[in-house]
Amino acid sequence: MSSAAQPITFLKGHGTENDFVIIPDPEGRLDLTAADVARLCDRRAGIGGDGLLRLVRSAAHPEARSMAETAEWFMDYRNSDGSVAEMCGNGVRVFAHCLERMALAKTGDLAVATRAGVRRVSINEDGSITVHMGKARLPESEVTVAVGAREWPARNVNMGNPHAVVFVDELDDAGPLLDAPRVTPAEAYPQGTNVEFVVARGPHHVALRVHERGSGETRSCGTGACAVMVAAARRDGVDPAAEGRPATYTVDVPGGRLLITEHPDGEVEMTGPAVIVAEGIVDPALLRH
Ligand SMILES: N[C@@H](CCC[C@H](N)C(=O)O)C(=O)O
Numbered sequence: 001m002s003s004a005a006q007p008i009t010f011l012k013g014h015g016t017e018n019d020f021v022i023i024p025d026p027e028g029r030l031d032l033t034a035a036d037v038a039r040l041c042d043r044r045a046g047i048g049g050d051g052l053l054r055l056v057r058s059a060a061h062p063e064a065r066s067m068a069e070t071a072e073w074f075m076d077y078r079n080s081d082g083s084v085a086e087m088c089g090n091g092v093r094v095f096a097h098c099l100e101r102m103a104l105a106k107t108g109d110l111a112v113a114t115r116a117g118v119r120r121v122s123i124n125e126d127g128s129i130t131v132h133m134g135k136a137r138l139p140e141s142e143v144t145v146a147v148g149a150r151e152w153p154a155r156n157v158n159m160g161n162p163h164a165v166v167f168v169d170e171l172d173d174a175g176p177l178l179d180a181p182r183v184t185p186a187e188a189y190p191q192g193t194n195v196e197f198v199v200a201r202g203p204h205h206v207a208l209r210v211h212e213r214g215s216g217e218t219r220s221c222g223t224g225a226c227a228v229m230v231a232a233a234r235r236d237g238v239d240p241a242a243e244g245r246p247a248t249y250t251v252d253v254p255g256g257r258l259l260i261t262e263h264p265d266g267e268v269e270m271t272g273p274a275v276i277v278a279e280g281i282v283d284p285a286l287l288r289h
Pocket of ligand 1: 079084085086088089090161194213214220221223224
């Protein structure tokens with residue numbers, strides 16, 4: 001059934017102010033085009049969001065069917081320009097919170113299928129949510145990020161989706177980030193990348209700004225915070241695999257705070273909030289274009 005033919009129920013939520021339009025579509029009946037997603041995420045003409053989370057049963061989605069035995073639910077994540085991304089760290093917390101609120105999951109543990117694979121999620125008693133984000137990959141490629149006339153060396157970190165992590169003196173050094181930073185060489189990121197600018201705040205404590213692929217500057221990025229934690233740890237000479245003990249960093253984002261732990265086996269765990277702020281019905285006219 002086409003998305004424009006029927007009223008669509010939505011929720012609006014955020015994780016550290018990385019905000020999402022959430023569309024429950026358990027049986028995978030909606031065909032949301034990139035233009036539909038961009039309309040829904042438009043902050044003036046639509047509902048508004050950095051991205052869109054569609055809740056679909058894994059068994060009902062061709063990209064997730066193979067994960068259906070381990071994870072009942074698939075997070076179909078799109079950026080606000082309608083592009084598809086492999087993973088969204090803040091999104092997966094909001095996704096799990098939404099399942100719990102809709103009585104589709106219980107407090108405790110659940111598995112969520114994503115394009116980057118299955119992620120284990122724990123809904124904690126205090127309302128915070130912990131996600132096992134998988135292992136960071138650190139391709140050795142030399143990468144440069146430039147904004148206007150300034151440029152910096154960057155670390156290439158992959159958390160299922162791509163990141164270029166830049167250490168700067170001040171978070172304002174990169175200016176207003178109205179356009180995507182230039183990242184070279186282009187071959188390091190064949191599908192484009194998210195870019196994080198990072199400053200140290202204290203021992204095991206950093207702060208970031210992020211320009212997201214497909215969404216622009218946002219107030220938080222969960223996968224970005226994980227990429228930053230791993231890059232900052234290596235920069236500080238901290239390597240849990242070599243030391244045999246986990247390392248935890250506090251990562252401040254413009255919209256709040258995330259706690260990120262890297263374990264000796266390389267697994268990265270993220271804990272942070274998830275909030276639902278509204279529910280409603282989309283006027284089908286919004287998607288008639
Ligand atoms: N905000 C997200 C990341 C969303 C995807 C990203 N823009 C991409 O294209 O990879 C997060 O919290 O991780």
